[in-house]
Structures are given as C-alpha cells and as structure tokens.
Amino acid sequence: MAAPGQPSPQQMAQMAAMQQQFAAEAAKRGMTPEQFAQQQREQLTADAAKLGLTPEQYVAQLRMRAMQAHQKQMEAQRQAQGSPQPGQPQQPQQQQQQQQPGQQGQKGQPQAQQQPQPQQQTHQVPVQPGQPADPKALAVAHFLRSQALKPRTCILDGQRKDMFKVKRAIRAIESPAYAKAAAKKNSLLPPVTDRASAENVFKLLPLSLLALRVSKVDPHEGHNHAKPKNRVKGLWTVKIEQHQETDPMMHYVWLYEGPQWKQKALAAAVVAGIFAVVLFPLWPVMLRQGVWYLSVGMMGLLGLFFAMSIFRLILFCITVFAVPPGLWLFPNLFEDVGFFDSFKPLWGWQESKKKKGKKSKTPAVANTSQDATPSATTTSAEPASAPSATPVKRDLTARVEEVEE
Structure with missing residues (x-):
C-alpha cells in the first residue's frame, strides 16, 4: 500500500495518462504543453470575466456541474441495470438465482439475452436544452447565416444539414460588416474588439444549441460488407462531439434554420395556385x-x-x-x-x-518557305547562321550541266 500523503499506483497511472492526453492535444494544435496550458488559462479567465466571476469561482462551478452530470449518469446506469438504489436492501444471491429460472420460463428467452446490455455513451453538452435560446445568440446566428461561410452538406442523424468551419465564422465576426450591423442594424449583436471576444461571441451558438461541433464518421465502420459504390463523394456523415471547442479547423453544423417566412409564403402560394386550378369551372x-x-x-x-x-x-x-x-x-x-x-x-x-484549321496552318508553311529560301542562297561573305535543328540533305552525286555558247 502507498504511504499516507502519497498517490496510489492507480492515481499515478491516471495522472500519466492525463499528461499524455494533454501533450497530444497540444501537439495537435502545433504548440508545446506550456503554451497550450497558457492558452487554456487565458480562455478560462476570459470566460470567467464574461460571467462576472473570478477564475477560482468559475472552476468551482465547472467542477460542480461535472459532479452533477456524473451522478446523473451513474443513476441512469443503475436504473438501466436494475440495481437497487443506495439505502435499499439487496436481495440475497440465492434468491436472485431462484428468480432467474422462473423469469426464463415465463419469457421463454435464454439467460444471455436477459442480461443488461452496456449503456451507450451519450454526448453531453454543457447547456440546458429546455431553456429558450439567448436573443444575442439568435442575432449572431442570423448574421452568420447571411454570410458566405462556404457551407457544405452533411448527414446528421439521417438528415441533411449545413456544415461550416470555425475559422470562416470567426473571420465573419471580425469583419467590418459585423461591426456595421452591430452599430446600425441590430443592437443585440455583442461588440467585438479582439480575437478572444470574437471567440466568445461564437461560443454563444453552442450554448444555445444553434450550432454544434461535429466530426466525420464512417457509417459502414465495423460492418463486414463492402462499401457501397453509390456513395456521394464529399458528403460526410457526422456526429456531435461532446467537447465544444473553437479550433479554427473544426467543423460545426447548423441546427438553426433561420426565419421560415419565405418557405411558408411559398407553400401558401402553391396551395392557392392548386385551389385556383381546381376551381377553374367556378371562375367568371x-x-x-x-x-x-x-x-x-x-x-x-x-x-x-x-x-x-x-x-x-x-x-x-x-x-x-x-x-x-x-x-x-x-x-x-x-x-x-x-x-x-x-x-x-x-x-x-x-x-x-476545316477551313479554320487550314487557315491557321497556311501562315506557318509560308514562313518556313520564306525562311528556307535565304538559307539556301547564302554566300560565303555573309556570316554563318546557327545550325538548324533539322539536318538538310544535299545531293552530292556528279552532274553534267550544259553550257550555252
């Protein structure tokens, strides 16, 4: 056993694993562990200042939320497994073994199927879905929806959604168009002065469940069949991640569809047109x-x-x-x-x-004939020209020429 005041081997192994994970996260962002820790401290200080708390109070609040979430998860696991709550008497092991054959005879199922299946891990987001969305977050989402974020289509839970990168959203928040909209058009848009404030404005989206961070998954992973040939290239199948971060290269998916008045007006026009065509005999x-x-x-x-x-x-x-x-x-x-x-x-x-092709080739032939004539009539007094790329064949056989008297 470990001495009092010293960590146990299990705690030391957990600490080593946490340090390795921290170093891996820092290397993924191209930083050293010290730089990554400094960035985390600055972000924590900015979040605490935004809520009007000190960093210590903010950390304590986060710990309390984590403990409550852990307790809820443990209670859910106990209810799924059918184990008694703390403080309730447990049944003897022999009585449980006697009840199992009776249950098998009633349900007609083997014992292996009646054992509780391990509960799947659910993605936890540090927000309360029951609360209405923040008006400031709605204003930011409406502004970003109108900007050119180069969205791409993805599949989330079997539905098509628009996906964008964080760097383009931050760039749009830092643009002069955002400052102009915040000053004149919409006063609910939070002011942006630097990079940290722009990231805090972007964080309003996941806090109000308007946009969430996602990652690419393979829907056919773990299956023995081959990949289908009719897969659409570039169409990702994504899942929601537990940790909502603001790395520039991360992808977020839109859950905010924007105002639906255009779709409603178009649907009403289509219905009115169908009724007008159906009621044509009643027209004047x-x-x-x-x-x-x-x-x-x-x-x-x-x-x-x-x-x-x-x-x-x-x-x-x-x-x-x-x-x-x-x-x-x-x-x-x-x-x-x-x-x-x-x-x-x-x-x-x-x-x-064809005539166009012949016209384009004719000048080239004329130029070559003109260039070949001077080269054939050059004399020894003229400077020798550079040797041509193609050798010229000369007739060296003896010939007899007639001379006129």
Whole structure:
C-alpha cells in the first residue's frame, strides 16, 4: 500500500495518462504543453470575466456541474441495470438465482439475452436544452447565416444539414460588416474588439444549441460488407462531439434554420395556385375566356417557333448544294445568348472548322518557305547562321550541266 500523503499506483497511472492526453492535444494544435496550458488559462479567465466571476469561482462551478452530470449518469446506469438504489436492501444471491429460472420460463428467452446490455455513451453538452435560446445568440446566428461561410452538406442523424468551419465564422465576426450591423442594424449583436471576444461571441451558438461541433464518421465502420459504390463523394456523415471547442479547423453544423417566412409564403402560394386550378369551372366567364385566349396565343407562338426552325433547316440544306458552304437564317437562334440576341443577325454563312484549321496552318508553311529560301542562297561573305535543328540533305552525286555558247 502507498504511504499516507502519497498517490496510489492507480492515481499515478491516471495522472500519466492525463499528461499524455494533454501533450497530444497540444501537439495537435502545433504548440508545446506550456503554451497550450497558457492558452487554456487565458480562455478560462476570459470566460470567467464574461460571467462576472473570478477564475477560482468559475472552476468551482465547472467542477460542480461535472459532479452533477456524473451522478446523473451513474443513476441512469443503475436504473438501466436494475440495481437497487443506495439505502435499499439487496436481495440475497440465492434468491436472485431462484428468480432467474422462473423469469426464463415465463419469457421463454435464454439467460444471455436477459442480461443488461452496456449503456451507450451519450454526448453531453454543457447547456440546458429546455431553456429558450439567448436573443444575442439568435442575432449572431442570423448574421452568420447571411454570410458566405462556404457551407457544405452533411448527414446528421439521417438528415441533411449545413456544415461550416470555425475559422470562416470567426473571420465573419471580425469583419467590418459585423461591426456595421452591430452599430446600425441590430443592437443585440455583442461588440467585438479582439480575437478572444470574437471567440466568445461564437461560443454563444453552442450554448444555445444553434450550432454544434461535429466530426466525420464512417457509417459502414465495423460492418463486414463492402462499401457501397453509390456513395456521394464529399458528403460526410457526422456526429456531435461532446467537447465544444473553437479550433479554427473544426467543423460545426447548423441546427438553426433561420426565419421560415419565405418557405411558408411559398407553400401558401402553391396551395392557392392548386385551389385556383381546381376551381377553374367556378371562375367568371371573362376570366375563363382570357385564359383560353392566352393559352391559344402561347400555343401559336410555340408552333411558329417550330415552323421557323424547320424552315431554316430546309433552307440550309438547299443552300449547302446551291451556294456552299450554306446559309443559316437566324444563326444564333439556338446559341447560349439572350432572347433578342437570338434573332441577330438576320442571316449568316455556315462556318467550316476545316477551313479554320487550314487557315491557321497556311501562315506557318509560308514562313518556313520564306525562311528556307535565304538559307539556301547564302554566300560565303555573309556570316554563318546557327545550325538548324533539322539536318538538310544535299545531293552530292556528279552532274553534267550544259553550257550555252
């Protein structure tokens, strides 16, 4: 046994594991353990100052919350396992063994299935879900929703959600647009003076369950089957993490959908349109005649468009043989241009791609012929030019030339 005042071997092992975990977290952020500890102390001091407490009081409050959460978790485990609460008499072991065969005979299930399964670990967030969201947090969420955070779609609990990075949210909070909105548009936005205050403003989102930190998981992990081939590339399946931190490279998922008045107005317009179409026989005669004339006019314009397309195709087929390369009526009719630009110009000749290729090659051939002529007529008086990359073949056979007298 360890001497009084000295830690036991189990406590020493726990302390060593905590130190290793602390060093790993510091290395993950590219800092030394001392720098990481200093950053944690500064963040703790800022959080305590925000609540109007001293660091010691804030630490004591956090410890009390952790103890209460641990007690609730232990009570939940006891209730799941069916163990008696403290202070209640325990049944003898023989009586429990006598009750188990009777229970098996009643339920008809083996004993291995009746044993309590280990409870899965739940993600604990240091907030109270029953409380309404903070108005300041709602103002921050509404502002960030209107900013370009480059969100990407992810799957959370089988639902599609928008995910963003912390660094982009902090950058938007530190931007002049946030200061302008806080000064003129929305007075509920907290003021931001430095990086620490920007992070404190961002922390309002997880505290009010408007956005939570998530991490990527593989939904097929632990399965023996192969990965499906129809997986969407870039579509993450995520889970909510227990510790809500503000590292710049971490991902948060939006749980705040924003004002829904646009969706409600669109749904009401769709329902009204469906009712209007269904109740068409009850419309006044003038409205029904107007709709009929409008539909006939639209069908006439559509038929005129198809007739013009067929006529221009026939005209092109005739002019291809009569006046090559062919004439197009409204050559930009099916181009990716505006409505009025589709009918400009009135006509145009068919452009051939082969002729374009020949035109591009012709100057190069002319230049090479011009360059080759001076090289063939150079004299010894002129300076020798640099040797060409391609060797020139010369005819060295003997020849007899006729001389005119």
